[in-house]
Amino acid sequence: MTEQSPSDLSNDAHWQTWCEWASEAGVAIPEGGDFEEARAPVWEASEYVAVSAARHPDEFEELAASGDLARSYAPGDLDQRLRRLLAEVADEPALHKALRLFRRREMVRIIWRDIAGTAPLAETLEDLSELADVCISQPLDLLYDWTCAEIGTPRDAEGRAQRLVVLGMGKLGARELNLSSDIDLIFAFAQSGEVEGGPRALSNQQFFVRLGQRLVQALANKTVDGFVFRVDTRLRPFGDVGPLAMSFQAMEDYYQSQAREWERYAMIKARPIAGDADDVASLMDMLRPFVFRRYLDFGAFESLRALKQMIAKELHRRGMDANIKLGQGGIREIEFIGQAFQLVRGGRDADLQIRPIREVLALLGERALLPEDAVTKLDAAYCFLRLVENRLQAHRDKQTHLLPSDDLGRLRLARSMGFADWAGFNSRLESHRQFVQAQFDDVFAAPAAEGESGETGLTAVWQGEHSIDYDHGQLEGVGFEDPAAVRTRIEQFRDATARKGLSSRGRERLGQLMPQVLRIVAGSEHPDLALERVLRVLEAVARRTAYLAMLIEHPVILSHLARLASMSPWFTDHIGRHPLLLDELIDPRRLYAPLRREDLEAELDALLAHIDAEDLEQQMERLHQFAQGNMLRVAAADLTEVIPLMVVSDYLTEIAEVAVGRVLQLAFDHLIARHGRPTSILGADTGFLVLGYGKLGGIELGYGSDLDLVFLHGSESITAMTEGPKDISNEQLYARLGQRIIHMMTTQTASGTLYEVDMRLRPDGNKGMLVRSLRSFAAYQETDAWTWEHQALVRARPIAGDPALFGPFAEIRRRVLCRERDPEQLRVQVRDMRYKMRASLDKTRDGRFDLKQGVGGIADIEFMVQYAVLRWAAVHPELTDWTDNVRLLETLARLDLLPGKAAEDLTDAYKALRAAYHRSALQEQPKTIPVDQLAPERERVESLWRALMEDA
Known part of the structure; x- marks a missing residue:
């Protein structure tokens, strides 16, 4: 084989042709090192350019003279x-x-x-x-x-x-x-x-x-x-x-x-x-x-995997494995990696609805959907391969993606890419292609086939192919405790899905999935219980084959689902109602790491970024996804004890606060677009304030808690109007704002409701105005409010709204709570209200104790704390600094206002009772415990109640 040299590539004859034309036409031949330094490699790499200049010399002369080649x-x-x-x-x-x-x-x-x-x-x-x-x-x-x-x-x-x-x-x-x-x-x-x-x-x-x-x-x-x-x-x-x-x-x-x-x-x-x-x-x-489907469409992986296999098979058949676009490790594989994630997630993450693949890859890195190192290397490979593609096509303006097989062509390509020879170029090319192929294989790895994970026997159980004894043996062998009951439940599930009329694709995917389900669930802590709960989820999603594909593609979801299902029915019931939440189980770094306020705000920004301002339905859907997904993460971290119980409510409260704040902003923006901004208001933002009462105000929110809200506004004139073309009074604007907030919070959509809202703690309760001015609220609290309303005010705090109203509200609250009160009259009023509440709400019976309303329960502690604040705040205004019971008890202890270790005992009892209440919520059980549980704590609370509220 004759060794090729760079001189064989020069196309000098074409350059000489142009130079001869220039001489005859009296045109100056471009001079300067920059031009010749560029011309030589261009003529060497592109016969198309060399021939074009020779055949159309005047065109090339104009192009060179214009300076366009250099800018x-x-x-x-x-x-x-x-x-x-x-x-x-x-x-x-x-x-x-x-x-x-x-x-x-x-x-x-x-x-x-x-x-x-x-x-x-x-x-x-x-x-x-x-x-x-x-x-x-x-x-x-x-x-x-x-x-x-x-x-x-x-x-x-x-x-x-x-x-x-x-x-x-x-x-x-x-x-x-x-x-x-x-x-x-x-x-x-x-x-x-x-x-x-x-x-x-x-x-x-x-x-x-x-x-x-x-x-x-x-x-x-x-x-x-x-x-x-x-x-x-x-x-x-x-x-x-x-x-x-x-x-x-x-x-x-x-x-x-x-x-x-x-x-x-x-x-x-x-x-x-x-x-x-x-x-x-x-x-x-x-x-x-x-x-871009609204749900997570993991069927895209299956479809693109099949498409790539078909392309690879056809290329191999045609002897075109050296195709840098369609071959292994080629450009198309990089595009498939990015576009698979776009198809799967683009409906929920509108940022992914972009076209350039390099931008897609960068976003996948930012979203942690691909490792940053992988993104960097894929981007480098893409740039290299696209340059190779351009060099191949620049040679003769021919659409080709095949690497040359002749020595001269190889040398030309290598030199055009900045390499001295083919060996050096090919080494770099293969390095890139091998990485791309490995990354592609990783992303599109086909789920394990039957038998690879020891699932052959479980496949037979699912298909009902063998005897009862065979099925029992297989189920018992993998770890189920009651194989007869499990077999019966599997039969019920198989019959139920058959009646749903699944498509052939759905039946195929379910048949592929169920052996995995049985194997993974069998390894959980309580397999029989976990299977029942996991099957409820599958019953909810069986007809949505994209979810079945998702579970097949990501068995890790099944692992987390089985683990958490064995701990709590709340988890699987929640996912069964909202299958989109399955996405939260893919990445354990997210699943067991609930977000704090700043990150919650950022996530909600991303979810709402591309929703039209007038698309109320989609705004509500995204808000629901936000709240449900983040509550799920808190529950996962809670159940697995990644976060301590006493901070669970902190997380849940922040989720609610961020959601309420965003609902307020969306509703306000909608109204001012029609009516203009309110005038003559206290505050420079919305002039609106949302107060959280009860568990929300006390930073003690639980799973599924209602939100006790009160709405106030800072309009300083009852005649003030908005400044828009369709102006209305401030009062009307704020009333509509309150109504829209409640509508967005409580309306049932495909994703459920955002939160249930209770407005009965507002002045005059259900008979009162939905939104009151700050001034009217102050007057009501100072002249008309009942003692129980001042008790409620102990736990009230701003959770959203115009920051300029936070201070004035705090002043009103402090003034009301620090009022001088007759201790005996106050004690009687608080005690009587507690007895009245207990008489109507206490569910202690049949050997079960009501954790909240029973004697010595949570409500008794809350009432004692509220009584103490109202009794001593006039002398110790620092008692109005907090709204949560634990820190209020710490303050009472520091001020030595309760006898002996009373504050410490109440704190310990409160935490123990709340922990039990919390666990009951996750187990979806009544909020009661056997009467012999937590007896010492309850007896201490009852003793302190008698000492503080009855014997004093």
């Missing part, structure tokens, strides 16, 4: 250049010629800058994509006018002239176009109708098909001047057999009922290139739900 284009440069060129074009032959000359000039420039290294990859891809965009949109405008003049104007039902909407797909859609690439286009129009003003009757579809054909010809027909872009329109509905242009309605019908899974993948990159702005927005809104 980056500014935004809009290409558009302006082509617009000037087409200004005098009057017919299609002239249009075709102008486009081809324009394309040739700009391709030479782009290839020169790419090979010379003066343009980074991002600039090259952007320039190519912009070149395609302007070569589509500007000719389309001319062709539209010419077609209308010839055959009439297409109009909708209202008589509005319609334009063609052009979607760029693939790399063009993502603005990642490569040298010598096809451009994938889809044509659409808004409405069916008739063409007006033409010589004969035509439908709008006929018009737009004709227009589309003319555009394709303008771009793709080969003439003596070459072509502009090869055009592929096969990604349209029905492919080659479908009409070239379709109405939006026809497209929607197709994508809803007949589209295949790979078309979802393709549509991720769809980008409007031309068309009326309103029509474009309407089309993209229609397509979005087809591409």
Whole structure:
């Protein structure tokens, strides 16, 4: 084999041809080290550029003299250049010629800058994509006018002239176009109708098909001047057999009922290139739900895995394993990795609804969906492979992705990539491809096949293929305690799912999943109990095959589900009602690490970022997802004792506060958009305050707790009006604001309700106004409120709203709580209210003690604390600093206001009773315990009650 040298690649003959022309034409040959330093590698790497310069020397001379080879284009440069060129074009032959000359000039420039290294990859891809965009949109405008003049104007039902909407797909859609690439286009129009003003009757579809054909010809027909872009329109509905242009309605019908899974993948990159702005927005809104499902669609992994296997098989059959786009470790595998996550999660995380793959990868790193190191290496591999792709295609302006097999071609490619020889280049290339393939295999690893995890016997149990004794033996062997009962439950579940009418895909996935379920659940702490609870979840999601795919793809979800199910029914019941929460089980770093306020705010920002301000339904859905997902994380960390019990309520309270604060802001923004901002208010923000009472105010929220709320506003004048065009009084605005907040909090949606809200603690209870002014609230508390309302005020605090109102409320609260009171009268009033409450609410009976309302229970402690605050706050105003019982008891102890160890004993009893109450909530049991449990603590509380509230 003859060894090749760089001189074999030089294309010097073409350069000499140009130099001879320049000499004859009296044109100066460019001088300077920069030009020659760039020209030599360009001529070596791109025969296309060398031949173009030799054949069209005047064009290259103009390009070199213009300085365009040495500079980056500014935004809009290409558009302006082509617009000037087409200004005098009057017919299609002239249009075709102008486009081809324009394309040739700009391709030479782009290839020169790419090979010379003066343009980074991002600039090259952007320039190519912009070149395609302007070569589509500007000719389309001319062709539209010419077609209308010839055959009439297409109009909708209202008589509005319609334009063609052009979607760029693939790399063009993502603005990642490569040298010598096809451009994938889809044509659409808004409405069916008739063409007006033409010589004969035509439908709008006929018009737009004709227009589309003319555009394709303008771009793709080969003439003596070459072509502009090869055009592929096969990604349209029905492919080659479908009409070239379709109405939006026809497209929607197709994508809803007949589209295949790979078309979802393709549509991720769809980008409007031309068309009326309103029509474009309407089309993209229609397509979005087809591409990005509201639920987590893990079936995408299965579909893309199958598509990649099909591509690999076909490449191998055709002997094209060296394909850097479609082969192993190639560009397509990187794209599949990013787009799989987009398909799965894009419906819930709108930030992922982006087109450029490098931006997708970076976002996956930020979201911790891929390791940062993997993202860095995938990005480096992508850039390297795209440069290789461009170098391959720059050689002869040929669409190829195959590595050369001849020595000269290999040397040319290696040198164009900055390597001295093929060996050095190939080593780097293989390193990148091996990493990409390993990462792809990791992301798309197929779930373990039957038998690989010892599940053959459990598969038989699920399918009911063997005898009862066989099934019992298999179930007992893996760890179930009562195999007969478990077998019966499996039969019930199998029959129930059969009656649900699952699709063939659903039955297949369930058959694949159930042996895993049985094996994983059998290894949990209480397998029989866990199986019952896990099956409830599966019954809830069985018909949604995407969830079955999710569980198959991520067995770790089953592991966490089984573990937590064995600890609490709350967990699985919650997921059964809200299956989207299964996503929370994928990453244990998130699952067992509940968020604090700053991170909660950031997560909610991300969830709501792309929701339209007027889309109340989606705002509520995202708020529900936020609250439910974060409560689930708290429960997981609680059950596994990752966080101590006494801080569980802190987490749950912060979730509620963040949710209420965001509901307030969304509701306020909605109202001021219509009525303007309120005037003459205390505060510079909303002038609105949300108070939390009870458990919310006391930072003692539990799972499923109602929110006791009171609404106040800071309007200082009863006649003040809003400042908008549809002005209303401040009072009306705040009343509507309160109503909208309650509506958003309590309305049942597909995701349930956000929180149940109790407003009965507001002044005058259910008979009172929904929202009161701060001044009115103060007057009520000082003159009309009952003692029990002042008890409630002990636990009241601002949880959301205008910060300027926090201080004035605190002053009112302190003033009311620090009032001088008659100790005996106060004691009688508090005691009598407690007895009245106990008489109606205490569920102590049949050997069970009511943790909250029973004698010596939680409510007795709360009433004693409230009594103590109201009795001594006049002398010790620091008793108004806190709203939670534990810190109030600490303050009472520090001030030595309770006898002996009373405060310490009450604190210990309160924590013990709350722990039991809390556990009952997670077990979804009545909030009672056997009467012999916590007896010493209850007796101490009862003794202190008698001493403080009865014998004093």
